[in-house]
Amino acid sequence: MALTAVIRVPSRALLRPWARLRDAALGWIEPAGGGGVEVSAQRFASQKVLVEPDPAAGVAVMKFKNPPVNSLSLELLTELVISLEKLENDKTVRGVVLTSDCPGIFSAGLDLTEMCGRNPAHYAEYWKAVQEMWLRLYLSNLVLVAAINGASPAGGCLIALTCDYRVMADNPKYCIGLNETLLGIVAPFWFKDNLVNTIGHRASERALQLGLLFPPTEALQVGMVDKVVPKDQVQSTALSVLAQWMAIPDHARQLTKNMMRKPTADRLLKQRDADIQNFVSFISRDSIQKSLQMYLEKLKQKKG
Numbered sequence: 001m002a003l004t005a006v007i008r009v010p011s012r013a014l015l016r017p018w019a020r021l022r023d024a025a026l027g028w029i030e031p032a033g034g035g036g037v038e039v040s041a042q043r044f045a046s047q048k049v050l051v052e053p054d055p056a057a058g059v060a061v062m063k064f065k066n067p068p069v070n071s072l073s074l075e076l077l078t079e080l081v082i083s084l085e086k087l088e089n090d091k092t093v094r095g096v097v098l099t100s101d102c103p104g105i106f107s108a109g110l111d112l113t114e115m116c117g118r119n120p121a122h123y124a125e126y127w128k129a130v131q132e133m134w135l136r137l138y139l140s141n142l143v144l145v146a147a148i149n150g151a152s153p154a155g156g157c158l159i160a161l162t163c164d165y166r167v168m169a170d171n172p173k174y175c176i177g178l179n180e181t182l183l184g185i186v187a188p189f190w191f192k193d194n195l196v197n198t199i200g201h202r203a204s205e206r207a208l209q210l211g212l213l214f215p216p217t218e219a220l221q222v223g224m225v226d227k228v229v230p231k232d233q234v235q236s237t238a239l240s241v242l243a244q245w246m247a248i249p250d251h252a253r254q255l256t257k258n259m260m261r262k263p264t265a266d267r268l269l270k271q272r273d274a275d276i277q278n279f280v281s282f283i284s285r286d287s288i289q290k291s292l293q294m295y296l297e298k299l300k301q302k303k304g
């Protein structure tokens with residue numbers, strides 16, 4: 001990946017302590033003496049989230065890279081939020097395409113190993129990171145377009161649903177949907193709200209209860225995605241759509257987006273701690289742990 005853009009990063013001495021941890025996570029190095037540092041975009045490419053900025057176009061492509069299936073581990077979620085925050089603060093960027101670097105998979109959703117056989121403190125930390133990812137994406141001031149170049153179940157679908165527009169590859173093997181009930185778990189209310197805001201109440205009720213995973217043409221029909229194109233055109237189409245959305249003055253578009261989305265985000269913001277407690281007690285139940293273990297086993301056996 002040849003990237004040449006230069007990004008200005010403030011001196012670490014001026015940043016809060018967590019920002020130093022962030023710098024370390026992203027591999028940014030400040031020369032002795034401090035005073036601010038220019039880092040090449042290559043440094044911006046962290047391990048699990050690759051960011052390819054195109055300052056001339058005012059856009060960036062963000063690629064998830066957590067092989068084999070882009071499961072949303074704590075590490076990936078943290079990097080995603082940090083990368084997004086950085087793009088939000090970068091005046092040269094107004095729009096972002098979210099896509100995958102893993103062939104055939106957009107994202108397999110939440111990392112089941114983060115929700116299985118761990119302790120309550122870990123579940124709480126993990127869930128807070130999932131909430132943070134959703135809130136940051138859903139309320140982003142940037143134009144976000146999902147280039148869905150592979151399977152996109154559950155949490156993968158949620159990421160796509162936070163975007164302003166979704167382009168999906170036409171391969172019938174790629175499916176998208178909130179399939180939580182198939183795992184014996186329940187999509188949280190804010191997953192549900194995001195889906196209802198996208199495809200409407202009746203279609204959501206059916207999709208959520210049955211844990212439906214839609215192939216691209218059905219996803220298009222139900223309104224879960226906005227456009228289906230051949231696989232090799234997914235990213236270019238997403239970039240064209242981005243350009244159309246970016247033709248609208250930012251302030252007017254952003255205020256409108258906020259007006260449409262804030263009430264939904266506020267429902268979670270008002271009860272974040274209670275939502276974490278609900279998640280921890282739900283996921284800690286023996287019956288739920290058994291269901292998740294069995295599901296993971298089934299995934300592993302599929303190979304053999």
Ligand SMILES: CCCCCCCCCCC/C=C/C(=O)SCCNC(=O)CCNC(=O)[C@H](O)C(C)(C)COP(=O)(O)OP(=O)(O)OC[C@H]1O[C@@H](n2cnc3c(N)ncnc32)[C@H](O)[C@@H]1OP(=O)(O)O
Nearest residue numbers: 069071108109110111112113151153154155279282299300
């Ligand atoms: C009272 C109400 C209270 C409510 C409180 C909240 C309740 C909890 C809410 C939780 C919400 C959960 C959201 C989620 O996102 S759960 C995750 C759902 N994801 C899935 O179901 C997808 C599972 N994966 C697949 O279907 C396939 O892997 C996939 C189609 C994505 C790719 O298939 P492929 O054949 O290419 O790859 P494999 O299946 O062989 O997988 C390769 C290895 O990856 C492992 N794997 C797959 N998915 C996951 C995952 N999500 N997390 C962790 N690991 C995963 C798989 O086991 C293979 O591992 P091995 O190589 O070791 O065998």
